[in-house]
Amino acid sequence: xxxxxxxxxxxxxxxxxxxxxxxxxxxxxxxxxxxxxxxxxxxxxxxxxxxxxxxxxxxxxxxxxxxxxxxxxxxxxxxxxxxxxxxxxxxxxxxxxxxxxxxxxxxxxxxxxxxxxxxxxxxxxxxxxxxxxxxxxxxxxxxxxxxxxxxxxxxxxx
Numbered sequence: 001x002x003x004x005x006x007x008x009x010x011x012x013x014x015x016x017x018x019x020x021x022x023x024x025x026x027x028x029x030x031x032x033x034x035x036x037x038x039x040x041x042x043x044x045x046x047x048x049x050x051x052x053x054x055x056x057x058x059x060x061x062x063x064x065x066x067x068x069x070x071x072x073x074x075x076x077x078x079x080x081x082x083x084x085x086x087x088x089x090x091x092x093x094x095x096x097x098x099x100x101x102x103x104x105x106x107x108x109x110x111x112x113x114x115x116x117x118x119x120x121x122x123x124x125x126x127x128x129x130x131x132x133x134x135x136x137x138x139x140x141x142x143x144x145x146x147x148x149x150x151x152x153x154x155x156x157x158x
Contacts, residue, residue: 001029002096004085004104005037006057008070013105016084029086029094034058038082048075050085050099050107059083064120071116073109078119 005016016037021030035043040060048055063069063080071080085104087097111119 006083008072071111073111078116
């Protein structure tokens with residue numbers, strides 16, 4: 001299947017063909033092949049829209065913790081390492097993105113680790129402030145995350 005690779009090491013956006021494999025549900029994109037191309041063990045995803053198309057950007061779930069990492073920014077989201085865009089149809093099935101390499105490349109900025117980390121921290125702080133403003137208890141998790149739960153008072157009011 002045609003996918004779009006963002007490679008911040010080479011500072012290049014290109015098409016990559018990812019094989020499919022047969023499963024009980026039918027023909028599916030080979031996630032193991034994506035992990036090899038991205039260079040990771042665990043995948044996470046970010047949902048973005050490009051030219052009115054909903055796309056999934058598959059990324060290294062632990063990319064922030066990789067030494068000698070390269071970073072990029074797309075639609076205000078800082079991400080670490082290589083990433084692959086795939087599309088999805090109205091049923092949630094994986095399809096080739098209709099967006100072109102140029103469509104994606106126009107929205108990509110190559111950034112430094114310090115810029116990416118600052119951007120991630122600022123986003124996390126904004127999300128934490130939002131949770132606190134909505135009367136949620138916030139518990140930091142490591143350097144780049146947190147979880148929130150409704151406060152006791154908020155739970156009693158419901």
